[in-house]
Amino acid sequence: MPEILERRTIIHSTLHTSAPIQEPEMVEPRRLHTEEMVLNVGPQHPSTHGVLRLEVILDGELVVDVIPHIGYLHRCFEKHAEHMTYPQVIPYVDRMDYIAAMSGEHGYVTAVERMMNIEVPEKVEYIRVLFAELQRIASHSIAIGTYGLDAGAFTPFLYLFRDRETILEMFEKTCGARFLYNYMWIGGLSHDLHPDVLPMCREFVKQSRATHKEINNLLTFNHIFMERTAGIGVLDPQVAINGGASGPMLRACGVKWDVRKNDPYSIYDRFDFDVAVGSSEYATLGDSFNRHWVRMQEWEQSLNIIEQILEQYPINDTTDVQSAIPKRIKPDGEIYSRTETPRGELGFYIVGKGDVKPWRVKPRSPAFSNLSLLPLISRGYLIADLIVILGSIDIVLGEIDR
Amino acid sequence: MGFLDNLDKTGEGSVLVTSVDTLFNWARLSSLWQMSFGLACCAIEMMSTAASHYDMMRFGVIPRPSPRQSDVIIISGTVTLKMATRIKMLYEQMADPKYVISMGNCSNCGGPYWEYGYHVLRGVDRIIPVDVYVPGCPPRPEALLEGLMRLQEKVREQGKAVDLEV
Numbered sequence: 099m100p101e102i103l104e105r106r107t108i109i110h111s112t113l114h115t116s117a118p119i120q121e122p123e124m125v126e127p128r129r130l131h132t133e134e135m136v137l138n139v140g141p142q143h144p145s146t147h148g149v150l151r152l153e154v155i156l157d158g159e160l161v162v163d164v165i166p167h168i169g170y171l172h173r174c175f176e177k178h179a180e181h182m183t184y185p186q187v188i189p190y191v192d193r194m195d196y197i198a199a200m201s202g203e204h205g206y207v208t209a210v211e212r213m214m215n216i217e218v219p220e221k222v223e224y225i226r227v228l229f230a231e232l233q234r235i236a237s238h239s240i241a242i243g244t245y246g247l248d249a250g251a252f253t254p255f256l257y258l259f260r261d262r263e264t265i266l267e268m269f270e271k272t273c274g275a276r277f278l279y280n281y282m283w284i285g286g287l288s289h290d291l292h293p294d295v296l297p298m299c300r301e302f303v304k305q306s307r308a309t310h311k312e313i314n315n316l317l318t319f320n321h322i323f324m325e326r327t328a329g330i331g332v333l334d335p336q337v338a339i340n341g342g343a344s345g346p347m348l349r350a351c352g353v354k355w356d357v358r359k360n361d362p363y364s365i366y367d368r369f370d371f372d373v374a375v376g377s378s379e380y381a382t383l384g385d386s387f388n389r390h391w392v393r394m395q396e397w398e399q400s401l402n403i404i405e406q407i408l409e410q411y412p413i414n415d416t417t418d419v420q421s422a423i424p425k426r427i428k429p430d431g432e433i434y435s436r437t438e439t440p441r442g443e444l445g446f447y448i449v450g451k452g453d454v455k456p457w458r459v460k461p462r463s464p465a466f467s468n469l470s471l472l473p474l475i476s477r478g479y480l481i482a483d484l485i486v487i488l489g490s491i492d493i494v495l496g497e498i499d500r
Numbered sequence: 501m502g503f504l505d506n507l508d509k510t511g512e513g514s515v516l517v518t519s520v521d522t523l524f525n526w527a528r529l530s531s532l533w534q535m536s537f538g539l540a541c542c543a544i545e546m547m548s549t550a551a552s553h554y555d556m557m558r559f560g561v562i563p564r565p566s567p568r569q570s571d572v573i574i575i576s577g578t579v580t581l582k583m584a585t586r587i588k589m590l591y592e593q594m595a596d597p598k599y600v601i602s603m604g605n606c607s608n609c610g611g612p613y614w615e616y617g618y619h620v621l622r623g624v625d626r627i628i629p630v631d632v633y634v635p636g637c638p639p640r641p642e643a644l645l646e647g648l649m650r651l652q653e654k655v656r657e658q659g660k661a662v663d664l665e666v
């Protein structure tokens with residue numbers, strides 16, 4: 099069989115995994131001379147989720163290879179970190195993963211606090227976890243909404259952005275910023291929780307559960323959407339682990355790994371929640387559909403955590419949220435600390451030399467490792483599937499390029 | 501054609517007298533098609549502006565994926581040196597009349613990356629002409645809408661004085 103037909107058979111078999119593999123109907127295989135073509139996708143392209151450039155090598159419509167080119171948003175994070183004091187780095191951490199700024203902050207302040215052995219008041223921890231989980235929902239809303247856009251569904255995007263505004267409103271009431279917050283400080287928070295937030299949160303949980311159901315009906319189990327995503331971009335669990343994948347990308351392969359459970363930080367050990375993993379019930383394990391499905395389940399789990407926080411929150415606790423903030427922040431030594439952001443395992447390696455400025459801050463970006471697996475999972479699929487695969491990884495270029 | 505024929509028949513039609521410039525400007529400002537092009541964090545606020553809550557489409561702003569079909573480019577975010585040449589090329593590909601909104605401190609002047617950002621362009625106005633600057637990091641959606649309305653004002657007045665230059 100000529101090479102091209104072989105590849106087509108591979109596609110055929112991956113598309114219809116459940117059906118018995120049939121030989122594609124063949125007219126006499128003509129030995130057509132096919133030439134490979136190089137196609138540039140991005141950096142200005144609506145489906146690259148930012149300024150990513152993909153150099154795609156095509157054989158007809160089949161993807162032979164993909165080479166991601168990054169660096170269009172390199173904003174010199176490490177250079178800035180060397181020049182700023184520890185608290186001044188926080189706004190730059192916000193701007194790294196700008197879709198989930200609270201989660202990024204949480205990772206950075208946890209790292210510095212562990213370095214300096216700071217005990218954070220319980221109330222502060224509750225507020226932090228509450229906001230980190232709200233941020234996870236907001237981030238997954240964008241991921242799911244834009245994934246729908248990639249697959250051709252416009253309406254879920256509008257519904258999800260409507261709900262996201264409620265979350266942003268809660269953040270804004272508390273710290274004054276809608277989007278990039280500089281809210282979590284080393285040892286504390288910039289402001290106490292706004293009194294309106296808890297009632298709003300209760301309302302929000304109800305509303306969000308309804309939206310979750312609606313999105314499942316509208317998008318997840320939509321026949322067209324499932325056809326587009328199921329069995330596309332299958333990632334093997336072993337490859338995922340070796341490639342350093344984390345977050346929904348890893349969990350979609352069925353690997354139960356979540357830093358919140360496996361290496362608990364903050365007060366995550368107090369809450370009862372499941373680690374969402376992909377299932378082979380609806381589609382192949384580790385495919386694009388499962389990555390989306392894991393995000394949908396995580397959304398629900400975040401709501402569970404928020405409900406528990408609302409029950410446990412120490413309302414009568416009048417501790418000043420800034421009381422544990424140290425006067426002098428001059429840590430010595432080095433640390434690697436990791437947290438679970440919506441995109442996966444965000445780590446910070448910090449070296450301090452007893453100065454007000456860190457000597458080195460090196461983030462380990464989950465989206466970068468996840469993106470590096472793109473060529474492996476998109477070879478042999480159609481070009482239209484490449485867009486779906488890329489969307490399912492949920493990259494943020496600010497974090498990849500830093 | 502049809503319009504004038506109707507006038508003759510009914511005798512009730514009304515006639516609008518205006519200058520060509522005003523008519524063209526009115527048409528232009530009411531359908532500023534925007535090139536959908538996100539750069540950095542500000543792009544997410546631009547998405548919020550376009551989504552259900554703020555609904556940019558009521559100003560006639562429709563995102564288009566190609567520079568050939570768009571009238572306004574919103575530079576939404578940090579312009580790095582690697583990206584700068586691409587932005588210039590995209591701007592040059594747009595058909596006249598074309599407008600530029602610089603959204604956010606980064607594209608206004610380099611923003612938080614002004615001092616140590618060795619890979620950040622300190623203001624997009626160094627490579628392409630900017631019509632409206634929207635400050636903020638990121639600007640609120642309301643601020644972006646205000647910027648759009650300012651641009652509409654600018655378009656409304658454009659070319660009003662007799663402009664004999666070709």
Ligand code: SF4
Pocket residue numbers: 193278540541542576577578603604605606607611612636637638639
């Ligand atoms: S102005 Fe602020 S929010 Fe906008 S791109 Fe620059 S850093 Fe991001």
